[in-house]
Amino acid sequence: MPELHVELAARRYPIHIESGLLRRRIAALAQAPERMLIVTDDNVGPLYADALKQAIGRPDCPVWRMPAGEAEKTLARFGELLEHMAERGLTRDARVLALGGGVIGDLAGFAAACYMRGIAFVQIPTTLLAMVDSSVGGKTAVDLPAGKNLVGAFHQPQAVYIDPDVLATLPEREFRAGLAEVLKYGAIADARFFGWLEDNAEALLARDAAELEGAILLSCRHKADIVARDETEQGDRALLNFGHTFGHALEVLLDYGTLLHGEAVAIGMQLAADFSVELGHADIGDSQRLRALLNRFGLPTALPTGLGADAVVAKMRLDKKAAAGRLRLILWRGVGKAFIAGDVDAGALTAFLAAQSAGN
Known part of the structure; x- marks a missing residue:
């Protein structure tokens, strides 16, 4: 399995690239003790949320879904996600799993950056664009009417898991x-x-x-x-x-x-x-x-x-x-x-x- 690492001053994190990754057990996540929340959208969730639950060995892992599309990457949706995280009782040792394209990765990552002043998150991109760009590097944000990605934070993921097989369902x-x-x-x-x-x-x-x-x-x-x-x-x-x-x-x-x-x-x-x-x-x-x-x-x-x-x-x-x-x-x-x-x-x-x- 090709694996890269993003080497930062304070730490490093892996980028796993493997066809069929979501059909197998993701050991690093399956063995983790933290509570998890899958964040996805109405297009990707029905296709891959259950597969991800199986891959991490957590069939009861909660899922938060939002409408798909860049127009949904707003402060309002960001606020809804934060409220959901609080209602779920997520604590500082929880982990957010961003399952989707760049919109999901950006919004879920920003919520993880802000909730309790920062909790862990993992990128699981499902579009080619997110795989090669937005899932790597820790840029997280939402849009304002005045401009794109104007509110955000640098918050690096713990890991990136890329399964090229999911591109078969990409329009x-x-x-x-x-x-x-x-x-x-x-x-x-x-x-x-x-x-x-x-x-x-x-x-x-x-x-x-x-x-x-x-x-x-x-x-x-x-x-x-x-x-x-x-x-x-x-x-x-x-x-x-x-x-x-x-x-x-x-x-x-x-x-x-x-x-x-x-x-x-x-x-x-x-x-x-x-x-x-x-x-x-x-x-x-x-x-x-x-x-x-x-x-x-x-x-x-x-x-x-x-x-x-x-x-x-x-x-x-x-x-x-x-x-x-x-x-x-x-x-x-x-x-x-x-x-x-x-x-x-x-x-x-x-x-x-x-x-x-x-x-x-």
């Missing part, structure tokens, strides 16, 4: 959206991996087990290495946000109802690459190469119609990656060469987005 659109986060690792730091993705795009889209497990493993290794160097995003970890400042702005402006997160990130990465060309940082050939791979994965690359450039830039200013009122973007010098642009000219960005909008 095609969500699976393709997850490939955007896989592609991101090649785009920001690993040109060789980017080339591998180009060579194996069809196998990944066909959900070939071996190729998919390899892509998940390498993506998690990249994420673990970066988090180990910069746990709270003071430096290199910001590179993981390639495409996200654009993407988050689009999600908020569209009320989380039009684009999946991975689709918004795909558009954001293409915008970041094209803007890098505009500023003279990168060659157009790399931008075209990115667009071609995103298109092969069936992901969008164009700015959605009807969004004004000023509105997009205004939301980007509220992004957590902005600093002291300045726009900070992750741009690139080509495939595998992302960098932090710390003081982006808002006028140039607005003009760029206006031109992109006019070209749609």
Whole structure:
């Protein structure tokens, strides 16, 4: 079973990647004395909550379910979960099991971070996007109407358990959206991996087990290495946000109802690459190469119609990656060469987005 560790200053925790993991006993959890609460949603719960109960040897483990979707990742749902934890009598030695995609991992992790000033939680991601990105690294949060993930905390999980077999039930659109986060690792730091993705795009889209497990493993290794160097995003970890400042702005402006997160990130990465060309940082050939791979994965690359450039830039200013009122973007010098642009000219960005909008 492939196993990685996220190495932090104070401790380390494992990332287990194993096909069929939820069909077997998870010894580390089955032997734990703590009380547990499974947190999931209405899509994932009926599919995998019972399997998880069996895997941890706790058929009576309580389950808290919420409606699925990014629009549910709110302070209201966060409050409901905290109330449920208190009503259940969870004490400080309890453990939360986050079973689902990024929304569940973010919300359950944030609740665990805040309940009794912090209790343990475990990530059990069920979407490709969560497997390769949000389940690793300890970022937890909920959204506000003003912006995405504006209220949260860094709270590292005790462990991450990834079973690629659960991707068989993932809808095609969500699976393709997850490939955007896989592609991101090649785009920001690993040109060789980017080339591998180009060579194996069809196998990944066909959900070939071996190729998919390899892509998940390498993506998690990249994420673990970066988090180990910069746990709270003071430096290199910001590179993981390639495409996200654009993407988050689009999600908020569209009320989380039009684009999946991975689709918004795909558009954001293409915008970041094209803007890098505009500023003279990168060659157009790399931008075209990115667009071609995103298109092969069936992901969008164009700015959605009807969004004004000023509105997009205004939301980007509220992004957590902005600093002291300045726009900070992750741009690139080509495939595998992302960098932090710390003081982006808002006028140039607005003009760029206006031109992109006019070209749609």
